Amino acid sequence: MANVAFLGMGVMGAPMAGHLAAAGHFVQVYNRTEAKAEAWVGKHGGAAASTPHAAALGCDIVMACVGNDDDLRSVCLGGDGAFAGMAKGSIFVDHTTVSAEVTRELAAAAADRGIAWVDAPVSGGQAGAENGQLVIMCGGAQADYDRVEPVMACFAKLTKRMGDVGAGQLTKMVNQICIAGLMQGLSEAMTFAQKAGLDGEAVVDVIQGGAAGSWQMVNRHKTMLAGEYDHGFAVDWMRKDLSICLAEAENIGAPLPGTALIDQYYKDVQAMGGGRWDTSSLMARLVKLSE
Known part of the structure; x- marks a missing residue:
């Protein structure tokens, strides 16, 4: 002890x-x-x-x-x-x-x-x-x-x-880069499913066991389809983390074009009043664009 x-x-x-x-x-x-x-x-x-x-x-x-x-x-x-x-x-x-x-x-x-x-x-x-x-x-x-x-x-x-020293933080940056990309892809997929007239939950039941499956898909698709974003890690904190990732990427010369773009999408979510929504709220931005 x-x-x-x-x-x-x-x-x-x-x-x-x-x-x-x-x-x-x-x-x-x-x-x-x-x-x-x-x-x-x-x-x-x-x-x-x-x-x-x-x-x-x-x-x-x-x-x-x-x-x-x-x-x-x-x-x-x-x-x-x-x-x-x-x-x-x-x-x-x-x-x-x-x-x-x-x-x-x-x-x-x-x-x-x-x-x-x-x-x-x-x-x-x-x-x-x-x-x-x-x-x-x-x-x-x-x-x-x-x-x-x-x-x-x-x-x-x-x-x-x-x-x-420092390797832990660098690994966490990799983690956040992955999450940003996954959340944008999942948000686009769920929005597409809804616009196509599909049953989003049925779609996930089929695809989550294949190559498209992820923790985010399993644990966030239901709330995303319901337009509920009060679960998990907040957008404000994600933008803080992505700013760390982007600064270090510039320092070491690692291109992160997709991450930089998704960071701006999260900025749009903040402008919608979603700073305390969770990271899956990228879907709210797409829903608004599709209206």
Whole structure:
């Protein structure tokens, strides 16, 4: 059992930390809105801290799942940041989806303090976090990964080291590029089926077992056909992630023409008021175009 700090009690972080507590780890939590941290402690035990620094004190492992690059910097750096409270030889595990740039920056800052770094973005969404079924793609030294893997296993169905620091975030970028393309293809297919007068659910029953099948098709087609988009990962967050993908693609010289185009389609969805709709709402844009 480990002493673990968890920074960020959002829809992902709170259930992830809950699985740690249920497994017997002692968990100290921090959230920018302190009431969320206090509510988590009321449900799971452990302790709430008023700063990331305080949360990190005495912990072998500090985990974070926050919003973006700036949020991650704010919980890591400065007098109130986690690094200031972490002992040499401890490990910071970042579950946030952030840029490769901030990952390299903060990993170097951690190393200067004798703190190890593992970037460990997750896939599986809120349901995956709640059910302990996340997929975690990791970057960091093998020895550091080996130390934290049994702890991450509390809320994961699969963890894998992809390479050195930064490899986890790069793998998550690949994941988001795939999702963007899949969602656009599925949205076009479901719109086409409806316009052709077909029974969309019957179509999916036939094709999901073949080469066209995907997790997105199985789990999102019914709500898409019903015009319901309040499930899963929000468009606002997807655009944040795609901006990270596109910036890194420019940096390494990888062409992403389709991803860049779909990012603009998501911008159209935001303009429709769908910033908090889930990523399958690309279909709403096509329905509007077809009216």
